[in-house]
Amino acid sequence: MARVVVDVMLKSEILDPQGQAVQRALPRLGFAGIADVRQGKRFELEVEGPVDDAALGRIREMAETFLANTVIEDFTVRVDS
Amino acid sequence: MSERSERTNEHRMTLDTVKHATETPDTEQPWSELGLKQDEYERIRAILDRRPTGAELAMYSVMWSEHCSYKSSKIHLKQFDEKAPQNDAMLVGIGENAGVVDVGQGYAVTFKVESHNHPSYVEPYQGAATGVGGIVRDILAMGARPVAVMDPLRFGAADHPDTKRVLPGVVAGVGGYGNCLGLPNIGGEVVFDSCYQGNPLVNALCVGVMKHEDIHLAKASGPGNKVILYGARTGGDGIGGVSVLASETFSDTGPTKRPAVQVGDPFQEKLLIECTLEIFREDLVAGIQDLGGAGLSCATSELASAGSGGMRVELDTVPLRDATLSPEEILMSESQERMCAIVEPEKVARFLEICEKWDVIATVIGEVTDGERLEIFWHGEQIVDVPPRTVAHEGPVYERPYARPAWQDALQADDANALPRPVGRDELRASVLALVSSPNQASKAWITDQYDRFVQGNTVLAQPEDSGVVRIDPDTNLGVAVATDGNGRYAKLDPYTGAQLALAEAYRNVATTGAKPLAVSDCLNFGSPEDPAAMWQFAEACRGLADGCLVLGTPVTGGNVSLYNQTGDIAIHPTPVVAVLGVIDDVTRRTPMAFADEGHLLYLLGDTKVELGGSAWSQVAHGHLGGLPPAVDLEREKLLAEILISASRDGMVDAAHDLSDGGLIQAVTESCLRGGLGARLVVPEELDPFVFLFSESAGRAVVAVPRSEELRFTDMCGARGLPATRIGVVDGDSIEVQGQFTLPLAELREAHEGTIPALLA
Numbered sequence: 001m002a003r004v005v006v007d008v009m010l011k012s013e014i015l016d017p018q019g020q021a022v023q024r025a026l027p028r029l030g031f032a033g034i035a036d037v038r039q040g041k042r043f044e045l046e047v048e049g050p051v052d053d054a055a056l057g058r059i060r061e062m063a064e065t066f067l068a069n070t071v072i073e074d075f076t077v078r079v080d081s
Numbered sequence: 082m083s084e085r086s087e088r089t090n091e092h093r094m095t096l097d098t099v100k101h102a103t104e105t106p107d108t109e110q111p112w113s114e115l116g117l118k119q120d121e122y123e124r125i126r127a128i129l130d131r132r133p134t135g136a137e138l139a140m141y142s143v144m145w146s147e148h149c150s151y152k153s154s155k156i157h158l159k160q161f162d163e164k165a166p167q168n169d170a171m172l173v174g175i176g177e178n179a180g181v182v183d184v185g186q187g188y189a190v191t192f193k194v195e196s197h198n199h200p201s202y203v204e205p206y207q208g209a210a211t212g213v214g215g216i217v218r219d220i221l222a223m224g225a226r227p228v229a230v231m232d233p234l235r236f237g238a239a240d241h242p243d244t245k246r247v248l249p250g251v252v253a254g255v256g257g258y259g260n261c262l263g264l265p266n267i268g269g270e271v272v273f274d275s276c277y278q279g280n281p282l283v284n285a286l287c288v289g290v291m292k293h294e295d296i297h298l299a300k301a302s303g304p305g306n307k308v309i310l311y312g313a314r315t316g317g318d319g320i321g322g323v324s325v326l327a328s329e330t331f332s333d334t335g336p337t338k339r340p341a342v343q344v345g346d347p348f349q350e351k352l353l354i355e356c357t358l359e360i361f362r363e364d365l366v367a368g369i370q371d372l373g374g375a376g377l378s379c380a381t382s383e384l385a386s387a388g389s390g391g392m393r394v395e396l397d398t399v400p401l402r403d404a405t406l407s408p409e410e411i412l413m414s415e416s417q418e419r420m421c422a423i424v425e426p427e428k429v430a431r432f433l434e435i436c437e438k439w440d441v442i443a444t445v446i447g448e449v450t451d452g453e454r455l456e457i458f459w460h461g462e463q464i465v466d467v468p469p470r471t472v473a474h475e476g477p478v479y480e481r482p483y484a485r486p487a488w489q490d491a492l493q494a495d496d497a498n499a500l501p502r503p504v505g506r507d508e509l510r511a512s513v514l515a516l517v518s519s520p521n522q523a524s525k526a527w528i529t530d531q532y533d534r535f536v537q538g539n540t541v542l543a544q545p546e547d548s549g550v551v552r553i554d555p556d557t558n559l560g561v562a563v564a565t566d567g568n569g570r571y572a573k574l575d576p577y578t579g580a581q582l583a584l585a586e587a588y589r590n591v592a593t594t595g596a597k598p599l600a601v602s603d604c605l606n607f608g609s610p611e612d613p614a615a616m617w618q619f620a621e622a623c624r625g626l627a628d629g630c631l632v633l634g635t636p637v638t639g640g641n642v643s644l645y646n647q648t649g650d651i652a653i654h655p656t657p658v659v660a661v662l663g664v665i666d667d668v669t670r671r672t673p674m675a676f677a678d679e680g681h682l683l684y685l686l687g688d689t690k691v692e693l694g695g696s697a698w699s700q701v702a703h704g705h706l707g708g709l710p711p712a713v714d715l716e717r718e719k720l721l722a723e724i725l726i727s728a729s730r731d732g733m734v735d736a737a738h739d740l741s742d743g744g745l746i747q748a749v750t751e752s753c754l755r756g757g758l759g760a761r762l763v764v765p766e767e768l769d770p771f772v773f774l775f776s777e778s779a780g781r782a783v784v785a786v787p788r789s790e791e792l793r794f795t796d797m798c799g800a801r802g803l804p805a806t807r808i809g810v811v812d813g814d815s816i817e818v819q820g821q822f823t824l825p826l827a828e829l830r831e832a833h834e835g836t837i838p839a840l841l842a
Contacts, residue, residue, distance in 0.1 A: 013317030
């Protein structure tokens with residue numbers, strides 16, 4: 001079965017409290033040199049049947065309406081090879 | 082990102098300085114896109130005697146928006162001041178971040194209700210969450226520790242698919258933000274009506290407590306004092322959110338150019354609260370303001386105009402989350418969890434030290450000057466030079482035309498009292514079940530259980546009680562009670578009376594728990610002010626509320642106006658939401674709503690007339706809205722309140738519940754279910770059983786009186802002239818209306834508590 005990955009990230013202008021919390025924790029734990037952290041989420045979809053344009057179109061629709069909140073998030077869709 | 086950098090580089094090359102603006106008077110400016118009208122733009126040019134710079138244009142456009150300038154509502158809101166009753170308890174009146182009320186024992190309480198309607202429709206979770214965050218900072222800025230929040234919410238039809246998108250998000254947002262802050266959510270409302278389908282109302286209230294000497298005001302005085310911005314970094318959140326989101330109708334062209342919404346961080350806000358309270362304790366600020374709508378534009382111009390008038394700000398010192406932001410964007414950003422303080426130079430070091438301790442970023446961004454101009458610089462070049470009052474307070478004021486709509490007469494003539502009523506015992510019984518299980522009358526526990534109601538351990542009463550009560554002094558048991566109410570259906574039928582009914586209900590709810598009502602805050606949600614009908618509704622509601630407050634002796638201390646709640650030509654019902662705050666000397670004497678003791682006698686206080694206009698029954702049984710709302714008698718409300726407060730203080734009643742939407746049977750059902758005991762009711766001889774059970778006459782409450790107190794209680798009512806009718810007794814495990822029907826509590830509970838989870842869970 002083919003796998004399609006949908007990555008969802010907060011839009012660049014949107015505050016990311018989780019990312020900020022991680023960034024603040026890094027120097028405390030001895031990891032220097034990180035200027036900014038943004039945290040997102042990744043969906044791995046196991047697709048039944050061929051991953052053709054129609055399937056990718058459906059997945060984009062899925063991402064647009066359900067996986068991502070497009071008011072505050074962006075997403076990318078790619079086929080995992 | 083690359084597109085943005087390019088834009089910024091281009092922008093840097095042509096930084097629109099004051100000098101540049103003077104030299105290029107004919108440059109076309111996007112005033113229309115920023116929501117300004119032609120004459121408003123001309124006025125800015127006249128004030129400045131040149132064209133505004135881009136940064137100035139940004140400031141004026143957000144500050145002159147409806148949301149910030151109250152340009153359509155101002156002339157009507159004046160009445161709250163002009164007709165304000167004399168009230169010694171008022172320490173700070175209308176006009177500050179929030180009003181402050183003396184509650185005795187050296188304590189003062191501040192409270193305010195605000196709207197976050199449009200953002201919550203676009204992004205329900207974050208919109209509602211940042212609504213809570215914003216009102217909490219308003220209360221904090223007065224010097225008070227926030228102690229409780231409440232949320233009056235209104236959504237479209239309960240079974241509409243979009244309600245299932247909006248409601249869970251809003252409820253989770255309210256709960257998520259408030260619970261993280263550790264603030265109990267002690268009440269509010271949830272109302273469904275298809276008129277709110279495209280315009281849900283998310284109002285948020287916060288109560289804060291302080292000692293009298295802790296009151297702080299938003300002003301920047303004392304030349305040489307430093308302007309400190311502290312809290313979160315500034316990002317691209319909600320740029321134009323205030324001017325665009327809160328002031329224009331949603332076009333039905335789809336989700337295209339929706340502006341960025343703000344995302345809040347309640348843990349940052351918690352740090353901000355504790356940090357600010359420590360700063361207050363050490364007396365380190367001369368003036369303070371929170372950053373809400375219009376961000377830095379609002380904070381700098383309002384602080385400067387409330388003080389001596391001069392302020393100089395180095396905008397490039399503002400800590401940014403996104404280094405590519407332009408000065409205009411920084412001025413308009415609505416990033417959450419930020420405050421602005423005015424600090425004497427010798428106190429700056431200690432101020433910054435406290436911020437450091439709380440892990441709060443704090444930066445000196447400017448100082449108070451002895452001039453009368455607000456001057457803002459960007460990398461050494463001046464981009465703003467304005468008289469701050471012209472930005473903050475001397476914006477346009479409109480006397481919008483208003484007119485009683487042509488359909489008002491037909492609406493009022495469509496008499497609900499003439500609707501077909503249930504015939505016979507079985508139909509009456511079925512009508513009761515239909516009423517108590519309808520979305521508006523059903524239990525809202527599924528919603529309110531998602532909020533933490535008891536955190537901090539001072540909550541005495543919370544939803545579904547008549548008002549939320551919190552203890553503010555653990556030694557003396559001094560407490561405050563707050564209730565919010567509003568009935569858009571009543572207000573649609575008659576906005577003047579509808580506003581007074583909202584006031585009367587909130588006032589009554591506070592008194593029902595045994596607290597003395599002191600002050601009012603209001604959130605006025607209406608349609609477009611450019612529509613004379615909506616403007617008439619607004620004008621009438623303001624007049625009604627101001628007149629009502631004068632009679633009840635409870636001044637309006639502040640609040641908020643939300644206009645443009647309409648989609649296309651369809652406006653929401655006019656919805657004035659009224660919050661009343663009261664004080665109770667000893668919270669252990671408060672009156673709960675539950676009928677919890679068998680044998681207690683039930684008394685109906687007040688007069689019941691045939692008043693079904695706008696009633697819950699007319700909505701549930703007929704989908705009808707017409708006729709006149711119940712009549713208001715404010716002198717009667719005062720008398721009823723006095724009786725309820727005396728009865729609570731002297732231990733004459735064990736339970737009380739106000740009668741409002743749904744009438745007597747709704748109130749008795751709620752009190753019985755809460756106490757787990759039934760009631761036997763007798764229909765008074767002069768009343769028709771249906772009217773007895775379903776009429777919504779105002780100025781009424783039902784009380785449970787122990788037999789030992791009956792004589793004392795009825796004597797008191799008789800002596801003061803309040804009708805008190807014995808209508809039954811607390812008994813058994815069903816509600817029996819004698820000669821009519823019997824409804825087992827289990828059946829009522831299933832009907833009352835099953836509806837909301839079935840629709841939304």
